[in-house]
Amino acid sequence: MQPAPAPVRALVVDDEPVLAGTVATYLDRAGFQTCVVADGREAVEVARGWVPEVVVLDLGLPGLDGVEVCRQIRTFSDCYVLMLTARADEVDLLVGLSVGADDYMTKPFSARELVARVHVLLRRPRSGGLVQRSARRIFGDLVIDPDAREVEVGGVLVDLTRTEFDVLDALSSQPRLAYSRRQLVDAVWGPDWVGDDRLVDVHVAHVRRKLGDDPASPRYVSTVRGVGYRMGTGR
Numbered sequence: 001m002q003p004a005p006a007p008v009r010a011l012v013v014d015d016e017p018v019l020a021g022t023v024a025t026y027l028d029r030a031g032f033q034t035c036v037v038a039d040g041r042e043a044v045e046v047a048r049g050w051v052p053e054v055v056v057l058d059l060g061l062p063g064l065d066g067v068e069v070c071r072q073i074r075t076f077s078d079c080y081v082l083m084l085t086a087r088a089d090e091v092d093l094l095v096g097l098s099v100g101a102d103d104y105m106t107k108p109f110s111a112r113e114l115v116a117r118v119h120v121l122l123r124r125p126r127s128g129g130l131v132q133r134s135a136r137r138i139f140g141d142l143v144i145d146p147d148a149r150e151v152e153v154g155g156v157l158v159d160l161t162r163t164e165f166d167v168l169d170a171l172s173s174q175p176r177l178a179y180s181r182r183q184l185v186d187a188v189w190g191p192d193w194v195g196d197d198r199l200v201d202v203h204v205a206h207v208r209r210k211l212g213d214d215p216a217s218p219r220y221v222s223t224v225r226g227v228g229y230r231m232g233t234g235r
Contacts, residue, residue, distance in 0.1 A: 040064030175231035
């Protein structure tokens, strides 16, 4: 018999004991192996040593806040990060996602919905396995290698998060297609994802910034007014 697969490791980082315990309990019941910490610095060390597949991370931690925790984790890990925030204003959303969070939820939330969101993240396709190789995609001096999950601009590698690469991969797979935000959500997060479509705008903005692409005069990713986004200059 094949051995049972190891449970997915989920790190819960929140300084509210009741909330953290509730989230961990629901994740445990869903078959995850969970670890709960309340301190940002400890969270970074646990993430480095325990190597979780997903981190549920509160933005408003005392001391080392969630933004800095996420920034540091992203220097050594490509795990999924689901950010929690009690502040629903767009500034916190943008700041949180700019350091590589894959999704966010605003407190208060249902623990069942959080577990469902984590499952959606984990169902997103990962690289690897025996698949037919895809040709590299070239847009001027931008080169996208879907198999290696690498992006170069002018021969220099661009460091994209997993979600940022997935957004660019979706757009570049059909460069003549103008993607609506919902189509990008379906392609990157999956049709089961439920949340704010502004998430797409945030990640597209990060991709543009990292590619050195000016939205006012784009070379790579264009805004299609009233629709969404597509690859190319739009001319």
